[in-house]
Amino acid sequence: MASPGVIYNKKKTIKRNSITKYFKKGWWTDGKDQPIKETTIGETIRFHLETDNIDDGEKIFFTIYDSDFFPYLEDQLILTDRGTNTESKEIVIHQNKGFIEWTTGAGSQALTQEDWEGDELELYVKCTYNNETVNLPNDSDDYLILYEKEVLITVLIELPHSKETGWGAKGLAGHSAMAIGERYFDYGPNNTPGTYSENQYDVDFNGDGDKNDNVYLDNPSFMNSPGQPWWGTHIAERKGINPEQVTLSLVKEYIKLYWNDIKDPITNVRTHRGTFIYGKVHTIEFYVKESEANKMIKWWEERYKHLKVYSVKPWAGEQCTTTVKTAIQQAFPFQITKPIMNNYIPDTTQTPKGLLEDLQAFFSTSKQHKDQHAAITVIKEEAIDFQ
Amino acid sequence: MKKIILVMSIFSLFNCQDKKIFIEDEIFVKKESQFKIDSKKADNIYESTFESNFSFIRDKNFVDDYQKVIYIQNNFYYIGYSSKLDKRGKLNPHLNYFAKISSKTGEISIIK
Numbered sequence: 490m491a492s493p494g495v496i497y498n499k500k501k502t503i504k505r506n507s508i509t510k511y512f513k514k515g516w517w518t519d520g521k522d523q524p525i526k527e528t529t530i531g532e533t534i535r536f537h538l539e540t541d542n543i544d545d546g547e548k549i550f551f552t553i554y555d556s557d558f559f560p561y562l563e564d565q566l567i568l569t570d571r572g573t574n575t576e577s578k579e580i581v582i583h584q585n586k587g588f589i590e591w592t593t594g595a596g597s598q599a600l601t602q603e604d605w606e607g608d609e610l611e612l613y614v615k616c617t618y619n620n621e622t623v624n625l626p627n628d629s630d631d632y633l634i635l636y637e638k639e640v641l642i643t644v645l646i647e648l649p650h651s652k653e654t655g656w657g658a659k660g661l662a663g664h665s666a667m668a669i670g671e672r673y674f675d676y677g678p679n680n681t682p683g684t685y686s687e688n689q690y691d692v693d694f695n696g697d698g699d700k701n702d703n704v705y706l707d708n709p710s711f712m713n714s715p716g717q718p719w720w721g722t723h724i725a726e727r728k729g730i731n732p733e734q735v736t737l738s739l740v741k742e743y744i745k746l747y748w749n750d751i752k753d754p755i756t757n758v759r760t761h762r763g764t765f766i767y768g769k770v771h772t773i774e775f776y777v778k779e780s781e782a783n784k785m786i787k788w789w790e791e792r793y794k795h796l797k798v799y800s801v802k803p804w805a806g807e808q809c810t811t812t813v814k815t816a817i818q819q820a821f822p823f824q825i826t827k828p829i830m831n832n833y834i835p836d837t838t839q840t841p842k843g844l845l846e847d848l849q850a851f852f853s854t855s856k857q858h859k860d861q862h863a864a865i866t867v868i869k870e871e872a873i874d875f876q
Numbered sequence: 877m878k879k880i881i882l883v884m885s886i887f888s889l890f891n892c893q894d895k896k897i898f899i900e901d902e903i904f905v906k907k908e909s910q911f912k913i914d915s916k917k918a919d920n921i922y923e924s925t926f927e928s929n930f931s932f933i934r935d936k937n938f939v940d941d942y943q944k945v946i947y948i949q950n951n952f953y954y955i956g957y958s959s960k961l962d963k964r965g966k967l968n969p970h971l972n973y974f975a976k977i978s979s980k981t982g983e984i985s986i987i988k
Contacts, residue, residue, distance in 0.1 A: 657970065661963050680965030708900060710967045723961055726940075750972075757933045762941060765961040876988060
């Protein structure tokens, strides 16, 4: 039903003459032959063809295109035969039917990331047999819309408690962390004296010009210490797992626990180990495209491989907030051509409070949640019994 | 000019007086040598009265979760435990089971 007073600028539908000698119709389905109009990259899809007057065993030549406003700008999607680099160009006809199947992947992903493509592809297939060429499906409304999967980014920010002073108030008593889907990542200092491998940390701890030594650090501190996952390590130790196995769900459970030790009033023995998370904790949630999430994951995987130096001094190392910031910047780097851009975190951001302010201006970038404002939730209030 | 220098000197003297000298600091030994009660004795007082003062029995996991912090300030020994879950480590952390011990008399007072 039309809305009075509102004029919609609708895309003009292409409706072609379906009467040809050889081609009756073409349509898209999923891998189980269920008709589809849209899907996400990574799924298996099929293009089906129904023909007329074509003998069994005959071959139809096909090319897949991404529909564009200007036909001469349309991109071609190259398919290869499974397990080879040979371009797949033919559909074999049997009883006037045939189909091609493939799992969408890197090729489609690359096309969506081209400038001016927007967030999606609209796929149709150009079919040729005996000098007759048609574009199918007939109706452009039936072209397959293909876009990236979305991934939920959850940034967790603990603000320093209002009673904190000194370095604690500046941010050291707070924390910044993030999850990409369920994969959790964070960074903090390892203040435990011990021997550390320069090679493993990718750091010249003793300043002798190489990174090949095992160096004893007698007093590492937040000014200059080996890095480690922070809440990730604490949770992993309690659960008997590796920090890489810590999930967002585990972290949310951990944050809910009481911050301080609890003892039995009669025996005076500790019955609960405190988490020392006593500041106000926020989650900031927004959706990104899978390709953007992968850039963040890649950065964190490299960081977990070489944990480098933790330091609150920006010139000496990194800390919790700067690592989260840098990971997010992988997906949303500063672009000189876009001086006013969404989802920008400046290099000057150094504290959980500053990061929270930056993220308040974030928007989702996935097609499914395009331009929705980041959702900010307080998941834990500041402890009232902290002193 | 002399007055300014004098005032600055007094201020700096007060600052020295207030400054925390941690047991890891090189001047800690020199400082405690001036006191009647040394840090070892102060720590013994802290330890021997720990369970009654804090109504708390340390379990086997306690050493995994906490580290002892000792410093001198205003001629008192301050002894407590910082959580290993505190990024500050031993550098000015939030302290639990916190007490101060007079370097003259060995009298212990519970802070929290």
